[in-house]
Amino acid sequence: MNDLSVPQQYRAAYQITRFRDVAAGVHWPEAFVIITACATTGATWTPEREAAADEALRLDLMNRGVWHTRITGYHPETGHAEPGWAAELCVADGCVLGRAYLQDAIYTVEGDELRVVLCEEPQRAERVGGFRERLDYSGTERLPASPNSIE
Numbered sequence: 229m230n231d232l233s234v235p236q237q238y239r240a241a242y243q244i245t246r247f248r249d250v251a252a253g254v255h256w257p258e259a260f261v262i263i264t265a266c267a268t269t270g271a272t273w274t275p276e277r278e279a280a281a282d283e284a285l286r287l288d289l290m291n292r293g294v295w296h297t298r299i300t301g302y303h304p305e306t307g308h309a310e311p312g313w314a315a316e317l318c319v320a321d322g323c324v325l326g327r328a329y330l331q332d333a334i335y336t337v338e339g340d341e342l343r344v345v346l347c348e349e350p351q352r353a354e355r356v357g358g359f360r361e362r363l364d365y366s367g368t369e370r371l372p373a374s375p376n377s378i379e
Contacts, residue, residue, distance in 0.1 A: 241303055242333065242344040243356055248364045249300040249311065256314075257295055261322030262335035264301070264312030282311060285329055289315050301335070323350035 247262070265281035267273040273281075289296040295316040302309035317325065319336050326334045326347035336343045336353065340360050343353040 245301045246362045257316045259338045260316045262314050264310045265329040266310040268332050323347045
């Protein structure tokens with residue numbers, strides 16, 4: 229993988245992010261992206277602005293007719309969390325959508341391989357690790373490592 233030009237403090241956060249708020253019984257596609265519409269790192273938005281951006285992203289995904297499900301990325305040490313969407317989009321389309329929603333980066337999942345990709349450089353990715361090993365129920369209970377579903 230190529231090295232991303234992300235400041236070290238943010239890069240570390242991408243590397244330890246975990247995911248929660250996943251519906252039981254989700255059948256994951258082979259490849260998808262994880263995207264949010266939250267304020268980018270260092271920015272502050274009102275809760276109303278973040279909620280409106282999240283709803284706009286949800287409607288955008290729905291109008292595209294792609295599989296999508298709620299997922300929240302969170303930092304296990306600080307508790308900072310960003311509700312987002314797992315969506316069956318290719319990396320290039322995910323980055324276009326990420327830029328439209330003012331995101332610096334998105335996650336991509338292929339098989340069980342989790343990567344972070346800068347929206348401005350979709351051809352560059354950095355491996356983060358296994359996706360399913362980072363899934364939690366209620367922020368604490370580990371999910372089974374099934375390759376096709378979460379039950």
